[in-house]
Amino acid sequence: MNRLSWFNVVSLTLGFAFLYIPMLILILYSFNESKLVTVWAGFSTKWYGELLQNEAFLNAAWVTLKVAVFSSTLATVLGTIAAYVMIRSGKFFGRTLFSGMIYAPLVMPEVITGLSLLLLFIGIGLDRGVLTIVLAHTTFSMCYVSVVVSSRLVTFDQSLEEAALDLGCSQAEAFRLVTLPIIAPAVISGWLLAFTLSLDDLVIASFTSGPSATTLPIKIFSAVRLGVSPEINALSTIMIAIVTVGVITASLVSKQQAVRQKKEEQAAERAA
Amino acid sequence: MRRAVLIAVPYLWLLALFLVPFVIVFKISLSDVALARPPYLPQFSWDEGILAFLSELDFENYIFLTEDDLYWKAYLSSLKIAVFSTVLTLLVGYPIAYGMARAPSEWRPTLMMLVILPFWTSFLIRVYAWMGILSNEGFLNQFLLGIGLISEPLIILNTNTAVYIGIVYTYLPFMILPIYAALDRLDGSLIEAAEDLGCSRLSAFWLVTIPLSKNGIIAGSFLVFIPALGEFVIPSLLGGSGTLMIGKVLWEEFFSNRDWPVASAVAVVLLLILVIPIVLFQRNQEKQQEAEQ
Numbered sequence: 001m002n003r004l005s006w007f008n009v010v011s012l013t014l015g016f017a018f019l020y021i022p023m024l025i026l027i028l029y030s031f032n033e034s035k036l037v038t039v040w041a042g043f044s045t046k047w048y049g050e051l052l053q054n055e056a057f058l059n060a061a062w063v064t065l066k067v068a069v070f071s072s073t074l075a076t077v078l079g080t081i082a083a084y085v086m087i088r089s090g091k092f093f094g095r096t097l098f099s100g101m102i103y104a105p106l107v108m109p110e111v112i113t114g115l116s117l118l119l120l121f122i123g124i125g126l127d128r129g130v131l132t133i134v135l136a137h138t139t140f141s142m143c144y145v146s147v148v149v150s151s152r153l154v155t156f157d158q159s160l161e162e163a164a165l166d167l168g169c170s171q172a173e174a175f176r177l178v179t180l181p182i183i184a185p186a187v188i189s190g191w192l193l194a195f196t197l198s199l200d201d202l203v204i205a206s207f208t209s210g211p212s213a214t215t216l217p218i219k220i221f222s223a224v225r226l227g228v229s230p231e232i233n234a235l236s237t238i239m240i241a242i243v244t245v246g247v248i249t250a251s252l253v254s255k256q257q258a259v260r261q262k263k264e265e266q267a268a269e270r271a272a
Numbered sequence: 273m274r275r276a277v278l279i280a281v282p283y284l285w286l287l288a289l290f291l292v293p294f295v296i297v298f299k300i301s302l303s304d305v306a307l308a309r310p311p312y313l314p315q316f317s318w319d320e321g322i323l324a325f326l327s328e329l330d331f332e333n334y335i336f337l338t339e340d341d342l343y344w345k346a347y348l349s350s351l352k353i354a355v356f357s358t359v360l361t362l363l364v365g366y367p368i369a370y371g372m373a374r375a376p377s378e379w380r381p382t383l384m385m386l387v388i389l390p391f392w393t394s395f396l397i398r399v400y401a402w403m404g405i406l407s408n409e410g411f412l413n414q415f416l417l418g419i420g421l422i423s424e425p426l427i428i429l430n431t432n433t434a435v436y437i438g439i440v441y442t443y444l445p446f447m448i449l450p451i452y453a454a455l456d457r458l459d460g461s462l463i464e465a466a467e468d469l470g471c472s473r474l475s476a477f478w479l480v481t482i483p484l485s486k487n488g489i490i491a492g493s494f495l496v497f498i499p500a501l502g503e504f505v506i507p508s509l510l511g512g513s514g515t516l517m518i519g520k521v522l523w524e525e526f527f528s529n530r531d532w533p534v535a536s537a538v539a540v541v542l543l544l545i546l547v548i549p550i551v552l553f554q555r556n557q558e559k560q561q562e563a564e565q
Contacts, residue, residue, distance in 0.1 A: 008374050011367030012383070018364070019390055019444065022401040025411050029404060036409075082282035092279055101286040107550050109502025111519045112539045115526060116293030119536070123296055139289040142282070171274070200394050203504055207526075217396050224396075224509060228404045236397040243392050251385050 023240060030233035047234040057219060057235065064199060064216040067130060071137035072194035078138065079145025079194070080187055084175075086146070087153040105143040113140060114207030121208065128210030136208040137198040144197060145190035152186035185254070192250070196243075301536035302329035312533050333537035342521065343538065347545065349516040353432065353507075354500040357439035361496045362489065364440055365447035369488075370481075372448070373455035384452075391445040398442050399509050406434050406510070430512030438506040443499070447492040454488025455481070487560045494553035501549075502542060518542055 030048075034041035051057060082102055086095075105113065117136045118128075126132060160182070164174040180187075202217035209215060223232055303312040337343040372383045390398060405411045406429040413425040428434050458481065466476040482489075504519035511517070518538065526535040 004371070004374055004376075007367070008371035012371040012375070015364070015368035015371070016386055018441070019386070022398070022405055022441065023390070023393070025405060026397070026401040039409075078282050078285055081278055082286075085279050085282065089275060089279060094283070098279075098283055098286070101290050103554070104550075105290060107498050107546070107553070109499070109519060109542060109546070111502055111504050111522045112297070112543060115522065115535060115539055116297045117289065119296045119300060119532070120289070120293040135289060139285070142285070146282075196392055200396070202396055203523075217394070220396055220400070221505075221509075224400050224403065228400075228407065232400065233404075236394070236400065239397060240393055243394075244389065247385065247389050247392050251381070255381075 026233055027237045027240065030230060030237040032230055032233075035230065047230040048238075051231050051234050051238075054231070056214075057216070057231075060214050060216045060219040063130060063213050067133045067137060067205075067213075067215060068195050068198040071134045071141060071198045072191050074134070074138045075142040075194040076145050076187060076191040079142035079190055080149050080183075082142065082146040083150035083153055084179075087150050102143050102146050105140045106147065108140075110201070110203035111207075114204040117204070118207040128208060129213045132208045132210070133205050133213060133215065136204050137194075137201065140204065141194035141197045144193050145187075148190040148193060149183060149186045152183045156182060185257070189250075192246075297536045297539055299329070300533055301333055301540050302331065303533045304328075304332065305531050305533050333533050334541070336534065337537055337541060342516075343518075346516040346518045346521045347541070350501055350503075350518045351545075353435060353439070353517060354497050354503075357436050357443075357500055358493050358497040360436060361440045361443055361447045362493060365444055365492065366451055366489070368444075369448045369451035369455055372452050373458070387445050387448050387452075395442060396505060399438050399506055402434065402438055402441065402510060403429060406437070429510065430515075432511065432515055434510035434512075435507050435515055435517075438510045439496070439500050439503065442506065443496040446495040450491040450495065451485055451488040454485040458484050487556065487563075490556045491553070491560070494549055494556070498546065498549055498553065501546065 029040075031043050031045065032040055033044040033046070082098075086099060086102065114136070117132075117139070121128060121132050121135075156179070160178050161174050164178045165171070169177065200217065201215075202221050205215045206218055206221075209218065220232060220235065223229060300312055305312055368387075372380065372387075375383060403410075407413075408425045408427065408429070410429070412428070413422075416422045417425065428437075462484070463476050463480050466480045467473065471479065502519045503517060504523055507515045507517040507520045508523070511520075522535055522538045522542070525531050525538060
């Protein structure tokens with residue numbers, strides 16, 4: 001399947017134009033001098049300056065970052081344990097329910113997850129704030145982590161773990177010295193996924209946050225409801241830039257690792 | 273012993289923060305609205321006992337949902353919007369996935385990254401980008417007016433058309449990736465065989481490529497349809513007052529009307545509607561996994 005027809009070329013070009021032009025326009029207008037986002041009035045970086053002085057946005061960004069770091073770390077620990085249990089523990093009481101609870105949040109509409117968690121927090125009398133958002137984000141993102149990690153655990157050669165046990169490792173040591181290094185790339189991508197999901201979430205955070213904790217998406221949403229604003233364009237541009245650098249770096253690193261692994265394997269083969 | 277602890281930690285977490293909340297939603301959907309904090313009755317208390325508590329619950333809110341036009345119209349319109357936008361996403365996404373699968377293999381990692389990159393970018397920002405493009409004085413209208421194609425601005429923002437564009441745009445990677453995965457596994461010699469046996473390229477595509485990428489099409493369609501049905505951000509930013517979607521209704525019922533029992537009933541019914549596509553999706557995934565082994 002290696003012949004590109006004119007049809008393929010056209011659909012790829014149009015497809016990627018459709019995916020990227022809206023974002024390019026958004027970025028372009030963040031450098032617009034005019035307050036009216038639709039009229040081009042010359043190049044300017046003043047909206048970036050105003051953004052840096054907008055304390056409400058900076059506070060919200062700080063809250064969002066805190067929530068994302070805590071919830072994604074917690075979600076990675078819980079999600080990795082959940083994946084390990086699902087793949088390695090065989091049968092246990094309530095296994096079907098457990099696997100259902102891991103997969104269901106992935107397809108649950110956000111409005112329902114948000115509503116149900118809010119009703120729980122009110123029911124047990126927990127004040128809404130950073131803690132409740134962290135709990136909510138951890139719950140849905142641990143399921144994503146668990147799916148990513150378990151797909152790696154399935155293809156993992158279990159005899160390596162058994163060899164470590166035979167050579168005198170305890171179960172915990174075998175996990176730490178053999179299993180964890182091998183599944184590490186999946187654990188890291190799970191963490192990154194959880195982190196991005198948390199940064200991005202508007203609906204669940206809106207339900208579970210209180211007046212004391214406003215996240216960036218909540219702030220952006222309420223600003224955007226009133227219409228387009230160049231400050232939001234500037235903020236979006238910064239966020240797009242961070243993500244782009246992150247994704248490109250991650251793909252370069254994983255490519256390098258793949259090359260190194262291949263080299264090592266070849267060297268090992270030659271040695272043998 | 274250690275195994276039990278390992279199982280218990282994520283298990284209890286999910287029970288407490290996923291399952292129990294649903295039981296609460298269900299319970300509140302059977303309660304009555306009240307001017308109190310929290311705004312519903314009855315509240316459970318040990319002194320009155322479980323029976324007294326249960327006897328006060330009823331299906332009034334569900335009956336209310338069927339009586340008021342707003343709700344079933346919102347469910348129907350959400351279903352319609354979700355179905356149409358899934359079909360549109362498929363029509364846009366398939367040619368892209370097909371082109372990717374036929375591209376030289378050294379391009380593929382880059383193309384993959386280009387599809388995944390928007391997925392990592394904030395959903396809210398990607399929806400917001402269209403607000404500036406589709407508005408009356410927006411980029412699209414200025415462009416079309418500028419080249420003289422139209423003489424009056426098109427009204428797109430705050431209509432259902434804008435909602436369709438928004439859903440297709442934001443969910444496109446979910447459609448492309450599974451179809452690409454299916455096409456990538458496809459054995460090219462099958463198509464050559466069909467062509468050798470006298471198929472035209474088009475009928476080889478129709479009779480061989482499409483059926484063999486069926487699993488990818490099904491998976492991609494569910495991945496778009498399921499979240500689109502409960503979508504809130506897109507209809508509230510791109511849609512207008514005429515755009516009825518159940519996610520938006522639930523949000524307003526909760527935040528504006530503060531009618532928690534009705535909001536909970538709306539959520540329970542939405543969940544019941546979603547059970548069917550979710551089960552079908554799960555079956556499709558299992559079948560695919562079996563086929564791979």
